[in-house]
C-alpha cells in the first residue's frame with residue numbers, strides 16, 4: 001500500500017554542517033506518527049523539508065507516492081498536506097469564524113467574489129461556527145489576536161484541518177502550554193485528526209504517548225528507532241539518546 005509520506009535517503013546540510021544524514025521514514029496512511037529526539041536533533045529541519053519550507057540537500061520525499069521534495073509549500077499544500085502556522089499573528093483582527101471560513105475557502109482555490117453563491121458562503125460560515133465550537137474557542141466574535149494563548153493554538157489546529165487535508169503536520173503543538181492546556185490540545189488533536197494522517201514533532205511525552213500510534217526517534221540527524229510507543233519506551237538506544245538530555249522519555 002502506498003504510504004502517506006515516504007522519505008528515502010534524505011540529507012540536509014547548512015554549509016559545512018550536516019544536520020540530517022540519510023533518513024528513511026515511512027508514515028502509513030491514517031497513522032498518527034510522532035518524531036521525538038533531543039534538542040538540536042534535526043526534527044524541525046526534517047519537518048520543513050516535508051512541508052517544502054526547506055529544500056533537501058539529497059534524497060526523495062513522496063506524498064501518496066508522488067515526489068514532492070523541493071517544491072514550494074503552497075503546491076505541496078494543494079496536494080493535501082497541511083501544516084499548522086501562527087495564523088493569529090498573521091491576521092490578528094479576523095475572528096475565529098472568519099479565519100476558519102477563509103481556511104476552508106483557500107485550498108479549494110475559491111475566493112470571495114461577487115459571483116459566489118450566497119448560500120454556499122452561508123453554509124461555509126455555519127461549518128466554521130460549528131468547528132469553532134468543537135475547538136472549544138471561548139468567543140467566536142473576538143479578534144483572534146485577543147484570544148487566550150490556548151484558544152489561539154486551537155484555532156491554528158482548526159486552520160490545519162479546515163482544508164480537509166489528508167495529511168496534517170504539527171510542529172510542537174503544545175509548546176508553552178500548562179498541563180491542562182496541553183491535555184485539551186491532546187484531545188483536540190485526537191478528535192480533529194480522526195481518519196487522517198498526522199505527523200507531529202513534540203517534546204511533551206504525555207502528549208506524544210497519548211496521541212501517537214508510531215514514534216520515530218531522531219538523534220544527531222539519524223533515525224535511531226521507529227516503532228509502537230511500547231517498543232520505543234523499551235528501546236535501549238532511545239533511553240541512551242535521552243540520557244543527559246533535558247527531557248526524559250516517559
Ligand SMILES: Nc1ncnc2c1ncn2[C@@H]1O[C@H](COP(=O)(O)OP(=O)(O)OP(=O)(O)O)[C@@H](O)[C@H]1O
Nearest residue numbers: 014017019037038039040041042043044045046203
Ligand atoms: N538555517 C540554519 N542554518 C544553520 N544551521 C541550522 C539552521 N537551521 C537549523 N540549524 C542547525 O541544525 C541543527 C538541527 O536543528 P533543528 O532545529 O532541526 O533541531 P530540533 O531537533 O528541531 O531542535 P529543537 O528540539 O531544539 O527544536 C541545529 O544544530 C541547528 O543549529
